[in-house]
Amino acid sequence: MSTTSTKLKEVKLYIDGEYVESSSNSLFEVKNPATQEVIAKVHEASYEDVDRACNAARRAFEEGPWRTMTLSERSAKIRRMAEIIMERKDELARLEAEDVGKPYPVALEREIPRAANNLKFFADFMEQKGNESYPMDDEYLNYTRYEPLGVASLITPWNLPFMLTTWKLGPCLAAGNTAVIKPAETTPLTVSLLGEIAKEAGIPDGVVNVIHGFGTESAGEYMTTHPEVDLISFTGETSTGKAIMKNGADTLKKVSFELGGKAANIVFEDANLDKAIPVSIQAAFMNSGQVCLAGSRILVQRSIFDEFVERFKQAASELKVGDPQDAETDMGPVVSEEHYKKVTSYLKIAEEENSTLVYGGKRPDLPEHLKDGYYLEPTIYIQEDPNARICQEEIFGPIVTLIPFDTEEEALEIANNTEYGLNGVIWTDNLQRAHRVSHHVRAGTIWVNCWFVRDLRVPFGGFKKSGVGREGGNSSIEFFTEAKNVCIAL
Numbered sequence: 092m093s094t095t096s097t098k099l100k101e102v103k104l105y106i107d108g109e110y111v112e113s114s115s116n117s118l119f120e121v122k123n124p125a126t127q128e129v130i131a132k133v134h135e136a137s138y139e140d141v142d143r144a145c146n147a148a149r150r151a152f153e154e155g156p157w158r159t160m161t162l163s164e165r166s167a168k169i170r171r172m173a174e175i176i177m178e179r180k181d182e183l184a185r186l187e188a189e190d191v192g193k194p195y196p197v198a199l200e201r202e203i204p205r206a207a208n209n210l211k212f213f214a215d216f217m218e219q220k221g222n223e224s225y226p227m228d229d230e231y232l233n234y235t236r237y238e239p240l241g242v243a244s245l246i247t248p249w250n251l252p253f254m255l256t257t258w259k260l261g262p263c264l265a266a267g268n269t270a271v272i273k274p275a276e277t278t279p280l281t282v283s284l285l286g287e288i289a290k291e292a293g294i295p296d297g298v299v300n301v302i303h304g305f306g307t308e309s310a311g312e313y314m315t316t317h318p319e320v321d322l323i324s325f326t327g328e329t330s331t332g333k334a335i336m337k338n339g340a341d342t343l344k345k346v347s348f349e350l351g352g353k354a355a356n357i358v359f360e361d362a363n364l365d366k367a368i369p370v371s372i373q374a375a376f377m378n379s380g381q382v383c384l385a386g387s388r389i390l391v392q393r394s395i396f397d398e399f400v401e402r403f404k405q406a407a408s409e410l411k412v413g414d415p416q417d418a419e420t421d422m423g424p425v426v427s428e429e430h431y432k433k434v435t436s437y438l439k440i441a442e443e444e445n446s447t448l449v450y451g452g453k454r455p456d457l458p459e460h461l462k463d464g465y466y467l468e469p470t471i472y473i474q475e476d477p478n479a480r481i482c483q484e485e486i487f488g489p490i491v492t493l494i495p496f497d498t499e500e501e502a503l504e505i506a507n508n509t510e511y512g513l514n515g516v517i518w519t520d521n522l523q524r525a526h527r528v529s530h531h532v533r534a535g536t537i538w539v540n541c542w543f544v545r546d547l548r549v550p551f552g553g554f555k556k557s558g559v560g561r562e563g564g565n566s567s568i569e570f571f572t573e574a575k576n577v578c579i580a581l
């Protein structure tokens with residue numbers, strides 16, 4: 092399949108168990124970022140549509156049977172969704188590649204299976220999770236129940252559309268809530284199929300609703316202010332998180348935010364560079380650098396700096412930039428024209444800040460059918476000043492900065508000199524240093540001698556402006572439930 096063989100799709104809203112058109116008859120276009128070809132016309136949800144979706148979710152929550160069915164029955168339906176996703180994984184991966192511009196093998200081998208696993212994991216986790224109990228001598232017994240909370244707004248970004256939506260939907264459904272989902276306006280294709288997948292799996296109508304639209308004064312804002320919504324799980328930019336928090340305040344919605352990042356990837360002189368370099372390349376350029384967990388600030392100890400730069404540059408030059416549908420492609424375009432402009436604006440900023448260009452910095456040479464795609468070469472700068480904008484701002488594209496340091500203290504100071512705190516990466520063969528530095532980097536996830544390894548049971552989220560709350564395992568279940576204590580006199 093080639094990026095040019097797509098046919099125009101019509102993407103409708105999924106409300107109360109059926110696909111419907113926008114009540115305002117408003118449609119917007121979605122383009123393939125590798126070609127600029129229009130691939131879909133999407134129905135934009137009006138306020139009335141969002142209102143219908145939220146009311147349907149409320150009805151499905153209050154009237155059942157979703158909330159009241161047995162946990163094993165509910166979990167079986169969620170597991171069935173996971174199975175259907177795996178049965179349709181090729182189609183979903185093709186769509187994700189077409190919509191986001193990510194290499195098809197990455198979607199097929201990693202993201203779609205992970206999406207299925209998000210659902211399966213939380214169905215299993217909820218079933219296996221016991222309840223706490225606190226006996227008070229022989230007089231009383233306390234036990235804690237985790238009950239569903241209500242209607243959840245699930246809002247996701249464009250970089251990992253299907254994976255991140257199921258990451259929220261899994262615990263939301265497993266806990267017995269109902270959902271109104273909105274994928275990013277740039278990448279709605281795969282998430283729109285969750286409606287039919289839920290239906291086929293036997294999820295009752297109204298439990299899963301999928302709407303489409305934009306943020307401010309559009310579907311996003313409506314679903315975060317709507318009185319029937321009890322909680323909001325949002326992944327996206329820090330500035331959007333702030334707006335959502337304000338919008339949800341009047342109706343006291345519970346919020347969980349996974350926001351931006353600017354991770355330090357710290358390479359000490361005793362690191363195994365044979366491992367550190369290929370993984371740092373992944374951390375820098377996977378999904379064209381459009382990963383919240385990207386290791387976009389690479390701090391390298393000065394004694395190995397020159398060697399690291401040479402080898403890192405060589406490895407970047409070996410990445411194959413090209414057609415996302417091609418099995419050989421390592422890196423596709425960035426997601427949209429607007430984002431391309433943002434990412435490439437940093438080339439000028441880097442120049443103005445006297446950064447040294449090590450590699451990249453321009454459009455790659457590509458075949459004719461990709462000439463309009465939003466492509467940028469993997470781009471590497473050296474910048475000595477950690478306060479420079481390219482070291483501080485989330486570029487969210489294939490641009491990384493190498494920053495030299497002399498001592499462990501200096502590395503920590505640079506690593507923590509950011510408003511973000513989502514994750515950090517440490518490369519060292521010194522066990523004590525690995526622990527010491529892990530404890531001092533102010534971020535929610537630290538990877539030592541690895542990156543992007545995920546156990547769905549562990550808490551995931553950000554310090555500082557990288558998030559509010561945690562997702563994963565018990566953290567997700569606590570967010571999507573109300574804890575109730577029952578105290579019985581014995």
Ligand code: NAD
Pocket residue numbers: 246247248249250251255273274275276304305306307308310311312315326327328329331332334335349350351352382383485487513553557558
């Ligand atoms: P974004 O904040 O622009 O949009 C995310 C979603 O929010 C979209 O669906 C959008 O339509 C919606 N939205 C926008 N304004 C809104 C409003 N006022 N009210 C309600 N909804 C609104 O983010 P993006 O550009 O799509 O994604 C990139 C960002 O996501 C980066 O900052 C990245 O770091 C972050 N991200 C974080 C994680 C994480 O786990 N921490 C994971 C992936 C991406």
